[in-house]
Amino acid sequence: MPSRPFDLAVVGAGICGLAHALAAARRGKRVVVVDRDAQANGASIRNFGFITVTGQQEGECWQRAMRSRDIWVEVADRAGIPVLQRGLLTIARRPAARRVLEEFLETEMGRECRLVEPGNLGTYGDGLRSESFAGALYSPHEVRVESREAIPKLAAYLAEQLDVTFLRETVVHAATPPRLETSRGPVEAEAVVVCPGDDFHTLHPERIAAYGLTRCKLHMLRVWPRRFDERLPALMSDLGLVRYLGYAERPAAKALKQQLEAEQGEHLGNGVHLIVVRSADGSLVVGDSHHYAPTPDPFAPEGVDALILDEYAHILEGPAPEVTERWIGTYASAPDRLMLIDRPSDALRIVLITSGTGASTSFAIAEEVIGELYG
Numbered sequence: 185m186p187s188r189p190f191d192l193a194v195v196g197a198g199i200c201g202l203a204h205a206l207a208a209a210r211r212g213k214r215v216v217v218v219d220r221d222a223q224a225n226g227a228s229i230r231n232f233g234f235i236t237v238t239g240q241q242e243g244e245c246w247q248r249a250m251r252s253r254d255i256w257v258e259v260a261d262r263a264g265i266p267v268l269q270r271g272l273l274t275i276a277r278r279p280a281a282r283r284v285l286e287e288f289l290e291t292e293m294g295r296e297c298r299l300v301e302p303g304n305l306g307t308y309g310d311g312l313r314s315e316s317f318a319g320a321l322y323s324p325h326e327v328r329v330e331s332r333e334a335i336p337k338l339a340a341y342l343a344e345q346l347d348v349t350f351l352r353e354t355v356v357h358a359a360t361p362p363r364l365e366t367s368r369g370p371v372e373a374e375a376v377v378v379c380p381g382d383d384f385h386t387l388h389p390e391r392i393a394a395y396g397l398t399r400c401k402l403h404m405l406r407v408w409p410r411r412f413d414e415r416l417p418a419l420m421s422d423l424g425l426v427r428y429l430g431y432a433e434r435p436a437a438k439a440l441k442q443q444l445e446a447e448q449g450e451h452l453g454n455g456v457h458l459i460v461v462r463s464a465d466g467s468l469v470v471g472d473s474h475h476y477a478p479t480p481d482p483f484a485p486e487g488v489d490a491l492i493l494d495e496y497a498h499i500l501e502g503p504a505p506e507v508t509e510r511w512i513g514t515y516a517s518a519p520d521r522l523m524l525i526d527r528p529s530d531a532l533r534i535v536l537i538t539s540g541t542g543a544s545t546s547f548a549i550a551e552e553v554i555g556e557l558y559g
């Protein structure tokens with residue numbers, strides 16, 4: 185255990201904790217990150233590695249996603265994290281979905297995006313079922329990294345280049361500055377940021393309980409497509425337009441939702457929407473679904489995966505892809521907010537991403553929190 189005191193202790197080595205370590209270390213602070221696991225194992229390595237801008241809720245969330253995307257690009261370069269894809273094609277299978285995209289384009293968020301006619305989709309790559317689409321929206325903003333490699337590389341960059349200390353396999357039992365009580369002894373730190381992911385019970389449970397949180401379970405798949413054009417950006421479709429608030433809050437989304445309820449009620453009932461991103465080896469990460477419970481069951485019924493693959497088949501040509509890997513992930517979910525910053529004292533912050541946006545917004549949130557702590 186390090187005997188020297190730190191300026192900042194961060195609990196949690198997911199993207200949220202690492203983002204806080206980065207923001208503080210860049211200000212010259214001596215930082216320690218403490219995590220109970222030997223290696224990254226939470227939501228941060230189970231996600232798509234999809235830094236989503238277009239579709240995030242208008243206002244703060246969208247602005248944070250823009251800022252975080254810039255930091256991702258900069259840090260990926262320094263940390264040797266490959267950016268595997270850029271941009272996003274949101275496919276409108278239905279005219280009602282196209283109307284949502286048209287309304288989106290009229291907002292500030294649509295500035296650098298464009299509507300693509302089905303006949304022009306070949307410009308972005310082959311293999312889409314373009315003839316059955318009503319249109320698509322192209323966004324240049326997104327980047328995609330392979331989370332299971334990116335998160336360890338980000339941690340290594342922080343340790344090697346920015347002198348951040350990591351204490352792994354170390355459970356934090358109490359976090360009240362200037363001291364952490366851990367399973368391996370005390371750690372002294374002037375300030376503390378707790379980024380516990382979806383663990384609501386270990387640290388400051390009474391503070392976290394006030395937010396009425398639950399958990400969300402998601403199904404994810406890795407598939408081998410028979411063919412997939414490497415030029416294609418990340419893909420989404422109609423089901424995402426009623427889930428991602430940047431689209432879902434457009435007036436036209438109401439009619440789309442009614443149509444989807446009639447035509448794809450089972451998909452909506454399981455919170456299924458489609459994201460398809462490509463990995464370096466040519467496989468695709470495809471998902472996902474959303475089931476909410478304080479303790480989600482650990483089971484992954486095949487029927488839910490079938491709904492995800494059904495939507496995939498409406499977007500991409502060719503025979504059904506071979507599924508090579510399946511996993512579930514969980515994240516914190518709040519009834520009324522996408523993230524929360526709790527402030528028990530001047531030197532203590534509890535930061536939870538309470539929606540599926542942490543990969544896309546944590547860097548910006550961390551800059552704000554560290555700015556608050558250090559002025």
Ligand SMILES: Cc1cc2nc3c(=O)[nH]c(=O)nc-3n(C[C@H](O)[C@H](O)[C@H](O)COP(=O)(O)OP(=O)(O)OC[C@H]3O[C@@H](n4cnc5c(N)ncnc54)[C@H](O)[C@@H]3O)c2cc1C
Nearest residue numbers: 196198199200220226227228231356381513541542543544
């Ligand atoms: C399947 C899936 C798909 C997703 N897709 C996207 C996406 O496309 N785009 C996007 O932006 N976001 C996405 N998300 C959401 C995003 O992954 C999360 O918001 C984000 O990873 C949360 O990061 P975190 O650091 O808060 O939590 P985590 O990654 O869960 O990390 C929390 C860490 O805290 C540690 N910890 C907790 N308590 C203690 C303690 N007392 N002592 C020591 N260590 C402790 C845990 O061991 C863990 O390592 C997705 C999430 C999932 C699950």
